[in-house]
Amino acid sequence: MSDAPDAAKPIPLPVKDAGPRGFLVSSAPHLASGATTQRIMFDVVIAMLPLLMVAIYMYRFSAIVLTVITVAGCLAAEALANKLRGRSLASLSDGSAIVTGMILAFSLPPAMAGGSKFYMAFIGGVVAIALGKAVFGGLGNNLFNPAMVGRAFLMICFPAVMAMWTPTAKMLPEETEELALSKGVEVSALTQADVDAITTATPLYQAAKVSEYVAKANAEPEKAEKYQQKANEIRDKMPGLWRLTIGNVGGCVGETSALLALICGLWLVFRGIADWRQPLALLVTVIVFALITNAINSERFAGPLYHLTSGALMFGAFFIATDYVGAPVNPWGRLIFGAGVGLLVMLIRVFGTYPEGFMFAILIMNSLTPLIERWTTPTPFGGHVEA
């Protein structure tokens, strides 16, 4: 206003008449909510602890080994990056590297902990922080979700291990009997090593196979019966909804129990740490997509509940898609982001060659984030400022 010409001239501070006692000069507001980056990160860690407990119950030692190794890898990379950039190591304590490490560990197959393969997990952790975060300028500047970058790197370097699924320690009795029969020993004589050595199919892999066989049966009518039989065989082996919900199925370390992931995720939402928009949009998209495909061909495509409870979906919806940095900040942008992830996950699951597509969906939507933000710049309450 009319004060501006005055303000333009710098006025020297009144040193002479500053009074006997000076007070701190700072900008309003002088109160803060008390939220800190560190507290947010540790709240996320706390929310993931129950999932880790279940993972330990299901996969025993493998879960702990993987988590410790990836977190160590992340912290080491963060420390190294800070050293190289001439910064203090203070950022190690903000907890973001620990969150990245845990999410990465939770999205790795437990088989990676076996034998001498655990160095892969360490590499994954290092790459997640180094190539996923540090190269962009550290916390807050990364374009992609670091944990997903680390996982993608492992998927390229060690595709065989990344597709090796061990059954849970809590197998069903008939499965244990089957295993004992194949080994030619009594059930009581089975060791943990025997269990670890076998591989199993993830529910999503089974669903993808069913879908493939049904498609083939439709394409080649002369062999229809054979394919149909194969599909039915797999379908019989597919776990029921309850097993999926509690997580007693093969899969990644932390992605098995959909119910617990949902509970922990909701806790994060109520704590105000995770936004409700990404999970809601994501889950709704997945349900709608599954309902439509299931309605078109219920033999070939699994229903919405199967999709919701299997794979990384529930864990990812609340813990990966809600990652702040790679997702848009605008409210509508977050809805679009969540819906986009949901759509891509379902496209990859249903029509792609990979049984699970959460990682790709996140990385693709991360790359679209700047564009989404441009579309969804919020309109101020009273409309845009008139020029």
Add this chain to the structure above:
Amino acid sequence: MITALRERMSGLKSFQRGIHPPHRKKYSESVPIELFTPESNLLIPMSQHIGPPCKPTIKPREEVTYGQKIAEIDHPISAPIHATLAGKTAMIAVTLLPGPGGRRCDAVPIKLASDGEALPPDFLAQFLDRNWDSVEPTSYDPEEIIQKIRAGGLVGMGGATFPTYFKLKRNPDQPVDTIVLNGAECEPYLTADHRLMLECPEGIVCGLMLAKHAAGAQRAIIAIEENKPDAIEAMKKAAQGRPDVEVMVCAAKYPMGGERQLIPAVLKRVVPSAPKGLPLNVGVVVVNVSTAHGIARAVVKDLPFTHRVVTVTGLGVKKPGNFLTPIGTSFKELIETCAGGVTDQALKVLAGGPMMGPTVPSLDVPVTKGVGGITVMIDAETMHREEQPCIRCGRCIDNCPLYLSPTKIAHAVKHGDYDLANQYDMQACCECGCCAFVCPAQIPLAHYIRAGKNEWNHIQVQRKAANK
């Protein structure tokens, strides 16, 4: 999330978003208003309103009586300044203003007259006089009310210091249908308006009715936050028998007292964005509680704006309270005489409350028309941590009552890209500070935006000068 739900269920008037800072009003809310008469000299600044500063109309070493006009300027956006106590003027001095940016301006010093003569007798009783029921607002000519408000030097006492007469003046292009009395006092710590509503509700209601009549409004709304139930009761009682007045209880939420939040809350009307949009555009004028009280005094008793209630509070003062203070008193004398002085832990002194109040570097600044409180904070009360990188959590966006993107504006300002900042509607910001309050990375977002607005105005002035 739960608080928001509770608010929606309660039926209280509210607006979208905003924050819930700690109230901390208990230090001073039960302390009755006391009169404070300083003993040392007054220093009355010439710039106490938005608009060009006043020019002194008296000579140095001239005797002035209480309420005598000492400065004015011929400009529509201005308010004359009066001698707040009787005494003798001295040479024009320069003083620091209790506002942001350490602005300074000319000031008229007044050496006080000997004891007992500086102020009319029984001033406090007169100020809080509750016999206003006999006043019939419609018996005044609207033009006369406006003239008296202007002559009384009234400005918006909520802190914006916009000349009151200018807001109330009838404008055929933009008729006013509703006048809202702002008794929200959403700023933490401050209780000056709360005390005034308790101790002189009749005067406030009378001023509101006069303002309503002057502006030609049909309806008057008294808006008070729910955390002041006694004030709600007192105002309801005082408003009984007055036509077209309604008391509305608002949620205790910050910044409820901002015009752009209060109007949607009580009337469901959206004020167009600043800087061009005004409440006037939607037919509303918002008047602060203290201003309404001043209107009644100016119109009915022809008394100018010389004193205001100032809350002195915070853990940094020994005896918090609410004091009827003459304009021009130094912070130092007010705090030392009335509030028992500052404690050794005192860290910051704010001219106002902790959400929007700017700090003052020393106590040698005068109380001006816009200062409703002095908050002295100790280290444990306040927050100052190192700024960390933005983690894009979106809390500033989720809590901005104007739906802006503070983090984006702050980034643009940091990089000196003011055009980009304007694309994100930097000018619409009301500087309430919600964004910085919620920021987990301790980024002083409100500060960046304030700085950006100043810098942008500066650039505009330079551009204009270059084009001439």
